[in-house]
Amino acid sequence: MSAASRLGTEPNRVTRAVILGVVGGIFAIPIIAMIQFTFRDGLAGGYTVTHWTGLIGEDAARTYRILFQAIGNSVVLAIVTVAIVLLILLPTMILVHLQFPKLKRVLEFICIVPITVPAIVLVVGLAPVYAIVVRLFGSGAWTLAFAYGITVLPYAYRAIQSNLDAVPVVILSEAARSLGANWPTVLRLVLLPNLRRGVLAAAFIAVAVVLGEFTIASILNRTNLQTALLQVSQSDPYVAAIFALLALALVFGLLLLIGRLGAPRNRRTE
Amino acid sequence: MTSSIPIASVIPASAGEGATVELLGVVKSYGAHRALSSIDLAIRPGEFVALLGPSGCGKTTALRALSGLELVDGGRILIDGRDVASVPTNKRDIGMVFQSYSLFPHMTAIENVEFGLRMRRVAAGERRDRAAEALNMVGLASFAERFAHQLSGGQQQRVALARALVTRPRVLLLDEPLSALDAKVRVQLRDEIRRIQTELGITTVFVTHDQEEALAVADRVAVMRDGVIEQIGTPEELYATPSTPFVADFVGLSNRMPAELVGGKVVAHGLSMDLLGDPLPDGPVTAWVRPEDVAIASDGVPARVVSSSFLGSLRRTQVALADGSLVSIQHDVDVRPQPGERTFLRLKGAPVIAVPRAH
Numbered sequence: 340m341s342a343a344s345r346l347g348t349e350p351n352r353v354t355r356a357v358i359l360g361v362v363g364g365i366f367a368i369p370i371i372a373m374i375q376f377t378f379r380d381g382l383a384g385g386y387t388v389t390h391w392t393g394l395i396g397e398d399a400a401r402t403y404r405i406l407f408q409a410i411g412n413s414v415v416l417a418i419v420t421v422a423i424v425l426l427i428l429l430p431t432m433i434l435v436h437l438q439f440p441k442l443k444r445v446l447e448f449i450c451i452v453p454i455t456v457p458a459i460v461l462v463v464g465l466a467p468v469y470a471i472v473v474r475l476f477g478s479g480a481w482t483l484a485f486a487y488g489i490t491v492l493p494y495a496y497r498a499i500q501s502n503l504d505a506v507p508v509v510i511l512s513e514a515a516r517s518l519g520a521n522w523p524t525v526l527r528l529v530l531l532p533n534l535r536r537g538v539l540a541a542a543f544i545a546v547a548v549v550l551g552e553f554t555i556a557s558i559l560n561r562t563n564l565q566t567a568l569l570q571v572s573q574s575d576p577y578v579a580a581i582f583a584l585l586a587l588a589l590v591f592g593l594l595l596l597i598g599r600l601g602a603p604r605n606r607r608t609e
Numbered sequence: 610m611t612s613s614i615p616i617a618s619v620i621p622a623s624a625g626e627g628a629t630v631e632l633l634g635v636v637k638s639y640g641a642h643r644a645l646s647s648i649d650l651a652i653r654p655g656e657f658v659a660l661l662g663p664s665g666c667g668k669t670t671a672l673r674a675l676s677g678l679e680l681v682d683g684g685r686i687l688i689d690g691r692d693v694a695s696v697p698t699n700k701r702d703i704g705m706v707f708q709s710y711s712l713f714p715h716m717t718a719i720e721n722v723e724f725g726l727r728m729r730r731v732a733a734g735e736r737r738d739r740a741a742e743a744l745n746m747v748g749l750a751s752f753a754e755r756f757a758h759q760l761s762g763g764q765q766q767r768v769a770l771a772r773a774l775v776t777r778p779r780v781l782l783l784d785e786p787l788s789a790l791d792a793k794v795r796v797q798l799r800d801e802i803r804r805i806q807t808e809l810g811i812t813t814v815f816v817t818h819d820q821e822e823a824l825a826v827a828d829r830v831a832v833m834r835d836g837v838i839e840q841i842g843t844p845e846e847l848y849a850t851p852s853t854p855f856v857a858d859f860v861g862l863s864n865r866m867p868a869e870l871v872g873g874k875v876v877a878h879g880l881s882m883d884l885l886g887d888p889l890p891d892g893p894v895t896a897w898v899r900p901e902d903v904a905i906a907s908d909g910v911p912a913r914v915v916s917s918s919f920l921g922s923l924r925r926t927q928v929a930l931a932d933g934s935l936v937s938i939q940h941d942v943d944v945r946p947q948p949g950e951r952t953f954l955r956l957k958g959a960p961v962i963a964v965p966r967a968h
Contacts, residue, residue, distance in 0.1 A: 511714075516678070517773070521697075524728065
């Protein structure tokens with residue numbers, strides 16, 4: 340029995356079950372409703388699997404071309420966004436943590452700001468910037484990743500920072516250097532293995548945010564999964580619901596994966 | 610848990626031939642704060658030197674300058690005659706044990722010990738053998754596959770010591786490695802560090818704020834204060850002939866007594882004692898007298914016993930003089946003064962250090 344439960348601060352089993360039931364219900368009911376909707380047989384009532392089987396039919400690729408293209412775009416966007424997080428944010432955070440600790444607050448402020456700016460406001464500001472981006476990099480959907488790199492900052496920052504705070508990064512890197520490791524080796528053999536959980540969480544949260552983003556893509560006239568879903572839902576709401584479900588399942592799977600891969604080796608071997 | 614493994618088999622290359630280490634006019638500032646004010650220190654091959662001082666005296670900065678973890682603003686740092694002041698830490702060929710636990714948490718004990726060998730591209734088989742021997746040396750052969758969180762604090766520091774020594778570094782740097790441990794483990798590991806160091810003959814610099822620790826293990830102790838070395842000498846020299854009041858206060862216990870300097874002699878309570886250090890003009894002085902240089906006697910200066918504590922092999926009694934000043938006396942355990950008891954004290958006349966006192 341933990342100290343917390345002896346003090347009566349930990350809810351008992353019934354309370355826990357009720358809380359789990361209510362919160363679980365809030366999440367589960369819309370999802371169950373969506374699943375049920377994808378099996379409905381039009382307004383006539385009854386159930387059918389034709390909406391699902393239609394997706395693997397021969398015509399499907401042509402009919403839902405925009406959707407498959409959008410999925411491709413979103414996957415590319417997710418990869419580029421994750422690359423931005425791993426190649427720019429992560430090294431910056433480690434550098435600030437080790438060498439410029441006075442800049443921590445500044446970095447935190449910069450990274451948290453995007454969460455306080457509504458997407459619509461962000462897009463208004465980004466529109467003229469994207470006029471230049473288009474000139475430099477063309478109008479490919481992947482360029483949206485620059486904007487997504489900003490929108491995922493607060494989430495990615497939090498995930499990495501909590502891991503950085505939990506690991507004695509400074510002392511570990513000093514120990515490694517005293518043993519003859521140069522900086523790239525310190526990063527590869529000592530820091531990254533201990534920051535794995537935070538880095539994976541940041542990457543997967545970035546993927547989840549990118550797969551769920553609509554406003555920026557819509558206003559900047561790019562096609563991603565969400566804009567395509569809206570477009571398809573106007574002609575075939577069932578297919579839109581099915582794809583939304585699949586996207587949800589993918590994100591859910593990714594989050595479960597964090598738990599698996601992120602568990603440190605020294606705990607898993609116990 | 611003290612092991613008696615012959616260490617020469619683990620680290621034969623440097624045995625008995627440690628490096629010379631010299632700090633020449635080393636200066637380091639943090640903004641306006643001067644952490645090191647022109648430090649000079651020469652360490653002989655195989656010597657064990659402790660840097661002792663209160664927090665903020667610059668001892669850790671000096672060690673970190675030596676390791677390369679802090680770059681110095683001026684001066685030279687020589688290891689075996691070669692200036693390493695601008696050489697990065699990973700190329701200085703040092704071994705270091707830190708104050709806080711520094712084992713890599715994602716590696717087992719033996720993988721931690723292998724790390725330095727891996728950096729030196731030692732073949733896997735030899736690496737494993739040498740790491741196992743090094744763990745054996747610190748008495749942890751059976752803990753090779755444990756992770757840091759499965760080891761006690763003392764065990765973690767032993768692994769860290771094995772990790773620092775397995776690469777046969779030229780210099781071993783110990784940054785308060787015992788301060789996080791409990792008293793008993795601290796003494797055990799302290800003695801073991803000294804045993805291993807003596808057998809390996811590795812030049813060692815040990816930072817501590819604990820004077821007992823420094824006096825117990827070091828060949829020489831450098832007492833530091835405000836970024837300068839106040840005095841460096843053997844533990845006996847520091848204790849018997851402190852060169853400044855700070856050293857007298859910091860190393861061992863001392864009573865501060867009002868005294869007079871007459872003809873170069875310190876006179877207190879009717880007894881004349883030799884003056885240590887530089888000569889002073891005659892006049893009132895404050896003298897530093899060790900508790901063991903004062904005795905409880907049947908006649909002499911009248912005093913009243915305030916308290917008396919049993920310290921195992923000896924007893925320390927505090928008495929108040931007529932003017933209210935307190936004096937500590939160290940004496941045999943079989944003399945047992947009771948609080949409130951009237952007694953007398955007598956100075957034994959050992960040489961003392963003194964500074965002029967305002968009238």
